[in-house]
Amino acid sequence: MTPDEPVLPRIRPEIAALPPYRQGRPADPNGFKLSSNENPFDPLPAVLEATRAATEFNRYPDATAARLREALGERYGVEPDGVLIGAGSVALLQAFIQAAATVGDEVVYSWRSFEAYPGLVLIAGASGVQVPNLPDGRHDLDAMAAAVTERTRVVLLCTPNNPTGPIITSAEFAAFVEKVPGDVLILLDEAYAEFVRDPDAVDGLGERVFEAHPNVVVLRTFSKAYGLAALRVGYAIGHPRVLDAARSTVTPLSVTAQSVAAAVASLAHQAEIDARVDELVARRDRLAAGLREMGWPVPDAQGNFVWLPSDDSQAVAGAFDAAGIIVRPFPEGVRISIGEHESVEKVLGIARSVVPSVPSGSGGPADSVER
Numbered sequence: 001m002t003p004d005e006p007v008l009p010r011i012r013p014e015i016a017a018l019p020p021y022r023q024g025r026p027a028d029p030n031g032f033k034l035s036s037n038e039n040p041f042d043p044l045p046a047v048l049e050a051t052r053a054a055t056e057f058n059r060y061p062d063a064t065a066a067r068l069r070e071a072l073g074e075r076y077g078v079e080p081d082g083v084l085i086g087a088g089s090v091a092l093l094q095a096f097i098q099a100a101a102t103v104g105d106e107v108v109y110s111w112r113s114f115e116a117y118p119g120l121v122l123i124a125g126a127s128g129v130q131v132p133n134l135p136d137g138r139h140d141l142d143a144m145a146a147a148v149t150e151r152t153r154v155v156l157l158c159t160p161n162n163p164t165g166p167i168i169t170s171a172e173f174a175a176f177v178e179k180v181p182g183d184v185l186i187l188l189d190e191a192y193a194e195f196v197r198d199p200d201a202v203d204g205l206g207e208r209v210f211e212a213h214p215n216v217v218v219l220r221t222f223s224k225a226y227g228l229a230a231l232r233v234g235y236a237i238g239h240p241r242v243l244d245a246a247r248s249t250v251t252p253l254s255v256t257a258q259s260v261a262a263a264v265a266s267l268a269h270q271a272e273i274d275a276r277v278d279e280l281v282a283r284r285d286r287l288a289a290g291l292r293e294m295g296w297p298v299p300d301a302q303g304n305f306v307w308l309p310s311d312d313s314q315a316v317a318g319a320f321d322a323a324g325i326i327v328r329p330f331p332e333g334v335r336i337s338i339g340e341h342e343s344v345e346k347v348l349g350i351a352r353s354v355v356p357s358v359p360s361g362s363g364g365p366a367d368s369v370e371r
Ligand SMILES: *Cc1c(COP(=O)(O)O)cnc(C)c1O
Pocket: 037, 087, 088, 089, 090, 091, 114, 158, 162, 189, 191, 220, 221, 222, 223, 224, 229, 232, 233, 234
């Protein structure tokens, strides 16, 4: 160390080794940002109105977000005590993991899945056990159940799975829960539930899975279908005593009055939200069908995104980038969010030009189905 370099505080080495969060860059004016699974629609007028009316900036918000818990409790037929609100469902995932798992404990999840999972497990001090997805992008629930040991404290299930797209079926979920000891917390991450059209998909709230199995907590968010990503509001529904654990670890007062007002107003305008979601689902199905026609082995797409498996995802993402479309590359493929109406044809046009550029025999569209 040279004398000019300041001494910095000691940080846990596993934290110091983490790359800081880097947000996808914005698209240029004529392009589209399809890299963060954001909702392309502007806020509903009633939602804007509700946030503007929440002007008591000098007061702390209601720490329990009672209005929103009541509205959600009514919607899903549960007591308000069975609903917990967080500043995005990622904050709730973190609170539950933190509450249940620490050094020496294991958290089982599928991989590739939501990119936040590894960091949340690491921050808690626990060890992640990553179970590879099946070749078609689904969770390998048999392997996940087999990965549960005495050290397992939490299992994360993501349905539809971000970034690959397929759901977990009700039957698969029921069989899985039976195999996992009742003292292991199962977090059912349903961030994209509103976009699901497969009738066989597990619906944690509709099926009230947390009643038969108090170790299951269902997590949902207003960031995707409801288009409130900037306001940071998500919720967990489960057994009140299980939710208490996260109530103890979540940062108090992090859900603002404006977020609560926007979420409550959104629930009061559900028909308009549903119409937008239907439109996004139609765009998704059109995009997935068009991509499959070209030979891209797109797995079942039940969220607001499609997955292009590829061994050369940087090149694929680069081709989109060059055409003004920002997508999200992962080592195993590229995720493309469903965005503006005009973006669908544009994505199809670029994808068509990319197919021939992926070397055959090296994991391109034609042969990556087998992986
Ligand atoms: C987007 C997303 C969330 C929720 O994000 P918040 O904005 O924090 O509510 C949770 N899980 C998955 C898998 C997601 O993709």
